[in-house]
Amino acid sequence: MKFILLFGPQAVGKMTVGHELSKMTDLKLFHNHMSIELFHPFFGFGSETWRLANLLRRELFESFANSNQYGLIFTYVWGFDLQEDWDFVNQTCDIFESKGAEIYFVELEADIDERLQRNKTPFRLDQKPTKRNVEQSEKDLLKTMERHRLNSTPGEISRENYLRINNTNLSAEEVARLIRDEFML
Numbered sequence: 001m002k003f004i005l006l007f008g009p010q011a012v013g014k015m016t017v018g019h020e021l022s023k024m025t026d027l028k029l030f031h032n033h034m035s036i037e038l039f040h041p042f043f044g045f046g047s048e049t050w051r052l053a054n055l056l057r058r059e060l061f062e063s064f065a066n067s068n069q070y071g072l073i074f075t076y077v078w079g080f081d082l083q084e085d086w087d088f089v090n091q092t093c094d095i096f097e098s099k100g101a102e103i104y105f106v107e108l109e110a111d112i113d114e115r116l117q118r119n120k121t122p123f124r125l126d127q128k129p130t131k132r133n134v135e136q137s138e139k140d141l142l143k144t145m146e147r148h149r150l151n152s153t154p155g156e157i158s159r160e161n162y163l164r165i166n167n168t169n170l171s172a173e174e175v176a177r178l179i180r181d182e183f184m185l
Contacts, residue, residue, distance in 0.1 A: 002071030008108035009150035020176035
């Protein structure tokens with residue numbers, strides 16, 4: 001089994017790249033908003049949404065790791081300055097590694113102007129209802145970028161299967177093809 005953690009700041013293209021990669025391979029896509037959108041109508045972006053989303057994610061990861069599926073792509077906004085995000089990543093990888101899965105880290109980065117444009121794309125807005133208030137979503141994107149470090153520093157990711165891609169000027173299909181070819185998926 002393969003587990004791909006596809007991470008980077010908001011609107012960098014994680015879900016769209018994951019979608020394209022899942023079309024090219026037998027990997028299944030579980031983008032982070034699939035769990036957030038489930039609980040947001042009840043609890044907004046409060047702590048209960050995050051608690052329930054993380055419980056759901058863990059259960060799904062454990063079930064998937066115990067299955068005979070080819071692999072899973074999970075998208076994540078990783079705050080490198082937040083210990084709880086490091087803990088989540090390590091716990092998630094432990095679930096898959098304990099079942100013998102191969103772990104792949106793919107980090108995306110893009111210029112802020114490009115991310116602000118991607119924040120408004122029809123596919124993003126269709127898949128993520130909480131992003132449909134584009135003005136609020138843009139404010140959240142900029143505020144999160146100011147408060148947290150959302151890309152790694154050189155050498156910070158020490159995994160063997162790690163790929164960092166600046167996808168500012170690349171299509172999602174091009175990025176997915178790079179990932180597929182690099183890791184022979």
